[in-house]
Amino acid sequence: MSEARLQFSEIYLATEPYCKATGQVRMGASGIGWKAAEGQAEALQGITVPGLTLPAGMLALQKEDLRRIQWQRVARGYGLRIYTRSGTMHKLDGFTADDFEPLRDGIKRLFHGLTLEVRDISLKGWNWGKTDFEGTNMTFKVDNRPMFDLPMGYV
Numbered sequence: 601m602s603e604a605r606l607q608f609s610e611i612y613l614a615t616e617p618y619c620k621a622t623g624q625v626r627m628g629a630s631g632i633g634w635k636a637a638e639g640q641a642e643a644l645q646g647i648t649v650p651g652l653t654l655p656a657g658m659l660a661l662q663k664e665d666l667r668r669i670q671w672q673r674v675a676r677g678y679g680l681r682i683y684t685r686s687g688t689m690h691k692l693d694g695f696t697a698d699d700f701e702p703l704r705d706g707i708k709r710l711f712h713g714l715t716l717e718v719r720d721i722s723l724k725g726w727n728w729g730k731t732d733f734e735g736t737n738m739t740f741k742v743d744n745r746p747m748f749d750l751p752m753g754y755v
Contacts, residue, residue, distance in 0.1 A: 604628075606625075606627040606628075606710075607626050610637070611694045612694045613636075613692065614679065614693040621637070623635050627707070628710065629710055633661070634659040635659075649690075651690070665685050670719040671703065671716050672718070673721055677694060678696065678700070680703070681719065687736055700716075721747065729742040732746075733752075736752050736753075
């Protein structure tokens with residue numbers, strides 16, 4: 601019997617440093633993978649992202665290394681924020697609203713103990729609030745809701 605997997609196409613790897621490569625996301629019992637679409641791997645050359653292998657343009661996140669997975673609204677529709685036990689956060693953007701339920705159900709089924717958290721973002725536009733630190737990122741919050749994140753290397 602083959603392993604049940606989830607698959608999504610035309611998803612952007614949005615982990616810092618940001619790149620414009622699209623690819624395919626697959627989730628299975630062993631973890632989460634992203635692979636650059638044909639002709640897109642060139643956009644990844646010279647980029648250093650933990651877990652990304654070049655020149656193939658593949659990102660592999662093992663099930664044992666997954667700590668949290670969040671769903672949030674992004675410029676390209678919806679995205680995932682995947683936190684690893686090592687403190688790295690990976691971003692995958694380009695999902696649609698219809699992808700939420702299959703993702704939620706698949707994560708619950710494939711990665712026992714993990715759930716797809718919904719990250720509600722502040723849209724107020726204020727320039728005051730509080731900062732919070734998680735892993736390698738600083739998050740600016742307004743009314744206890746995240747407004748934006750900055751990798752600590754840029755702070």
